[in-house]
Amino acid sequence: MSTNTTTPPTTGENKRQLNFEILRIIAMCMIITMHYLTKGLNVPKLSEDLSLSNMLWWLIYAFSVGAVNIYVLISGYFLVDSRWRIDKVFSLYLTVWLYSVLVPLTLGAMGIVDLGRLSLGDWQQLLLPIEYEHYWFATAYVMMYILSPVLAIAVRSLNRELLRGVIAGLVVLFSVLKSINPYLIPWDKYGNDVLWFIVLFMIAGYIRRFGIQASITLRVLTYILTSILILVSELILGVIVNRTGKMEYMLDMLCANNHILVLLASVALFTAFIELKTDAIHEKTGKMILLFSSSTFGIYLLHENLLVRSRWASWLGVDRLNNTALKLLFLIISIVVLFIVGTLIDRVRAGLFNMFIKKKTHTI
Numbered sequence: 001m002s003t004n005t006t007t008p009p010t011t012g013e014n015k016r017q018l019n020f021e022i023l024r025i026i027a028m029c030m031i032i033t034m035h036y037l038t039k040g041l042n043v044p045k046l047s048e049d050l051s052l053s054n055m056l057w058w059l060i061y062a063f064s065v066g067a068v069n070i071y072v073l074i075s076g077y078f079l080v081d082s083r084w085r086i087d088k089v090f091s092l093y094l095t096v097w098l099y100s101v102l103v104p105l106t107l108g109a110m111g112i113v114d115l116g117r118l119s120l121g122d123w124q125q126l127l128l129p130i131e132y133e134h135y136w137f138a139t140a141y142v143m144m145y146i147l148s149p150v151l152a153i154a155v156r157s158l159n160r161e162l163l164r165g166v167i168a169g170l171v172v173l174f175s176v177l178k179s180i181n182p183y184l185i186p187w188d189k190y191g192n193d194v195l196w197f198i199v200l201f202m203i204a205g206y207i208r209r210f211g212i213q214a215s216i217t218l219r220v221l222t223y224i225l226t227s228i229l230i231l232v233s234e235l236i237l238g239v240i241v242n243r244t245g246k247m248e249y250m251l252d253m254l255c256a257n258n259h260i261l262v263l264l265a266s267v268a269l270f271t272a273f274i275e276l277k278t279d280a281i282h283e284k285t286g287k288m289i290l291l292f293s294s295s296t297f298g299i300y301l302l303h304e305n306l307l308v309r310s311r312w313a314s315w316l317g318v319d320r321l322n323n324t325a326l327k328l329l330f331l332i333i334s335i336v337v338l339f340i341v342g343t344l345i346d347r348v349r350a351g352l353f354n355m356f357i358k359k360k361t362h363t364i
Contacts (some may be wrong), residue, residue: 018278018286020074021293023270027074028296030067032335035303037061040313040334041327043235046238048253049347051140053324055235060331062230064256066223066266068137072144072197072299073270076204084149092145093130096138099301100129103308105113113307125306133303136192144201151198155205161204170199173262179260182250191257199258207271216275230254230261291347292339298346303338312338 034130037043043057103140104126108115118126125134135140144151155163174196178188237251241255253259303312313319316334320328 015236018289019273019276020077020280021289022276022278023070023273024074024293024296027067027070028299028339029335030064030070031300032303032338033064033331034061034067035309036313036331036334038208039310040316040318045241045251046234047241047248048238050235050238055231056324058234059228059231061255062234063227065227065230065262066269067260068191068257069200069263069266070270071137072141073204073207073266074198075141076148076151076201077208077270079094079145079148079201080152080205080208082148082152082243084152089142089146092142093352094139095297095349096129096142096301098353099298099305100126100134101300103305105309112308113311122306127183134306135301137214137300140192140194140197142198147194147198148201151201152205155202155209160210163202163209167199167202167206170202171260174199175258175260178253178256178258182247184249188258190253191259191262196258203267204270207267207274212274216272219268219272219275223265223272226261226265226268230265233261292343293345294350295339295343298340298349299342300346302342 009362037057037060041057041059043049043054046054046058104113104115104118107113121132125132130139130142135180154166158166174191178185214222233254234251237247240246241248241251254261256262278286302308314333316330316337318327318330318334321330
């Protein structure tokens with residue numbers, strides 16, 4: 001089998017590459033899919049239900065579970081050679097804060113939710129979203145971005161062997177050991193923290209500098225086979241948990257961001273898209289891709305808001321479905337609706353935000 005080596009992009013920092021923007025959109029579709037299954041359909045664990053329909057949902061979930069890792073890999077791939085800016089930190093924080101506060105206020109004004117029933121803890125998350133992990137991803141990402149210039153220096157200064165050794169050590173510590181350990185590691189947060197994002201940053205930086213010597217066919221096959229292996233492992237452990245009541249922790253860990261199988265699947269899909277050729281994409285189609293890809297973070301902040309995350313599926317009527325085919329259809333409908341609504345809202349947010357920045361700059 002022939003091999004190809006990935007090479008860093010030659011375009012400028014500010015020029016968006018459509019292959020990564022397409023992957024960004026796909027990753028958000030995967031995230032919506034996981035939330036649809038867990039918070040909309042409330043699919044039971046395979047230890048509780050081994051029906052064919054439930055296996056189908058977990059197969060879809062297994063192919064989607066690497067989405068968060070993919071987002072961080074994309075960021076790390078570019079941040080390792082990007083200029084760090086303090087205004088980017090401010091922009092990220094303000095964007096998260098606006099969604100965290102304005103979405104509940106809007107829902108309250110429309111009479112959809114009763115803000116008076118929110119607890120002190122709820123208001124802490126809404127008003128201080130980064131500090132209180134209203135969106136755990138945003139908290140971890142902002143922390144990673146603040147650390148990114150230090151991480152980038154480390155990636156650029158180490159030779160191939162040293163960097164590979166550092167990454168191997170990190171992967172063993174934060175992924176391999178927890179993947180085979182039947183008991184909870186006290187400091188492990190399922191990969192939902194900045195420590196795991198740092199590992200992904202280092203991996204992405206290595207790929208940016210030295211590439212991956214594997215054919216695109218092998219990368220795609222690795223993603224497919226690893227995703228199927230996640231499902232098979234879920235089935236086996238589900239049967240064990242059902243019959244013995246043991247190893248439930250390992251069953252839960254199989255879909256954690258830092259499980260070794262999830263890591264392999266996400267890296268395989270990410271590197272496959274590095275090789276994707278987009279020259280034949282029409283200019284108008286490219287603009288549409290950029291429109292949706294630039295709004296993916298806003299789509300996440302909208303549908304994962306504290307007052308929306310457990311409600312949006314029922315607003316679409318998902319809780320009233322009792323047919324597998326209809327549930328699959330509504331999965332597609334949910335993705336389309338969230339992308340359209342989320343993109344429209346984020347474009348308004350971006351327009352107002354840009355007006356504020358320009359006005360502020362002009363005043364200064």
